Amino acid sequence: MQKIPATVITGFLGAGKTTMIRNLLSNAGGKKIALIINEFGDLGVDGDVLKGCGAEACTEDDIIELNNGCICCTVADDFIPTMEKLLARDVKPDHIVIETSGLALPQPLVAAFNWPGIKTAVTVDGVVTVVDSAAVAAGRFADDHDALDAQRKEDEGLDHESPIEELFEDQLTAADLIVLNKTDLLDAAAIQSVRDAVNAATSRKPKMIEARNGEIPASVLLGLGVGTESDIENRKSHHELEHEGAPHDHDHDEFESFIVELGALKDAGAFVEALKPVIDRHDILRLKGFADVAGKPMRLVIQAVGSRIETYFDRPWAPGEARATRLVVIGLHDEMDDVAIAAEIESLG
Template sequence: MVPVDEEEPPLAVEIDDVVEHEIPPVGVTVITGYLGAGKSTLVNYILNSQHGKRIAVILNEFGEEIGVERAMINEGEGGALVEEWVELANGCICCTVKHSLVQALEQLVQRKERLDHILLETTGLANPAPLASVLWLDDQLEAAVSLDSIITVVDAKNLHYQLKSHNDSSSFPEAYHQIAFADVVILNKVDLVSSENSDTPLEDLEKEIYNINSLARIIRSVQCQVDLSNILNCRAYDATVCNLHVTHLEALLEENKKLSTRDLHDSSVRTLCICEPKKVDFDKVRIWIEEIIWDKKYGMDVYRCKGVLSVLNSDQLHTLQVVRELYEIVPTREWKDGENRINKIVFIGRLLNEEILIDSLRACTL
């Protein structure tokens, strides 16, 4: 006779799958602009607005190592230099820190209260490229914060003069750099520009900006009073939403066809769009990008690049992004039925040569 256990085996109970919700990174917006354009006006506008968001604002001067040298805050109309975190009435917080940018941001996101956003203002002569590189693909910050966008404030009254004065782009003027790297350009002080008192109407100024950077969205403003929803949570560097720009890329390609031969060989900072209907080899495209941005094989100086790729042996749309010497190519979604599966790439930079770019991309299809 087989003995029977007195204890019954436990009943199997179905347990719902536990879904762990990852805490999304805090978006960081870099605010840049030429001297006197209105960066501080924009920051003060945000500091004093009743937006209901917890926004950390750091106003900085960045040295060679991109360390945070100081941070000044403005409470209402009076300014103060502080040595610790200061919380304003509308939920914004400001600070003075003596550490590196990475350490300062880590301190912010480790605070007890969850932040909605972080704003980082550069000096008027700063090139935003190093900041974009640190914030976009820095391993230390990847989980905690993410680069949301670069906002460039420009002075509508003086922009044409600034660009004209630095027409020799070999001097790498900051005004060109700041526009070239921008995701959003705030065309400020539009109230000071009219057909009566200006040789350059607003439409012409927007065309100058567009010629430098056709990817950027232009917002007109007076005293930088803008709808914050247009400058926060842009997700300009989020690969999962980059495919939303496909229509924009197609429009840029059509516009590019209208350019004259002189425009195509212009050596100043500008936007150039190319396309290739055949599928490309992933490894060849990766090598091609590295030859352009690392090896300078073709003599071009690329600041920014965005595109969508149709890759061999893959049913997924791949997105391409470049910020100076950094780049990523990632699959983002399935191609839709009936969608035109062609490669569309937009370059922003100097000495861009359309013929070389088209031919060298085409070589990636062989």
């Protein structure tokens, strides 16, 4: 029996994974795609956005959401049973696409494809790592190493790189294809600096391509034919290398998320503009969700990566659906003052 190919799409918070998948579903060339989505945070924004895209290649029944934590930590409890149910269907998908949380390590997920019962039926066609080129150019993943070294000398417990930089490198190390997304926001010199930064972040050198708005042909993303699960030993994360051979747990204690709920927005444009300094002031990594705009029949999607904010109306509110504004906020645990941030955002509504 021919194995079903699966593509793992990873990348840091706000890199553009969901947008790229929306484009993929709209141009799937007749392939029937099953989609597994994992998010960090209790509000399933990405899954809801993709369910509303109306693509024939992937119906709502083909979209499975895993919201019990980052998929890299819940492989046995969530991912394996989900795959087993998917493979037990009478009508099998032509291709499986898995969107990981922006905070997930791809390595444990790829290793799970060697699980008995999965390995014989599915193969990892390839790992695609999406990079927010504008964030890399702005130095989001390049920390002050001198300052970190000084901190480590004072505190022997600080033996890691920064959690953001480390995760960025791990996601690149797992890649078979790296997509430099959002290159339309940069000039040629800045794009080259991003290429240099990405090359410096991993010893592996997978193919690298540029993209705007996640627009990559399905023929490029699907059909890599790598069989990545057989090469996972060569793509170990920082966490695996640090605990080589020893029992250990992986967690995401460095990151935190919470939800802010508001009523209808009187002026969506003014709300977004007022939101930018709040994001900057608290160094919020990611903010996303849906808004109820007074007098508008459609739901507003709000997507923020740092203070870069995108908004668009995606679909009408359904009959009987409770209209509300709900936003998930994600940042570093030590730098997040949930009460203060929530109060500031609530005051903008």
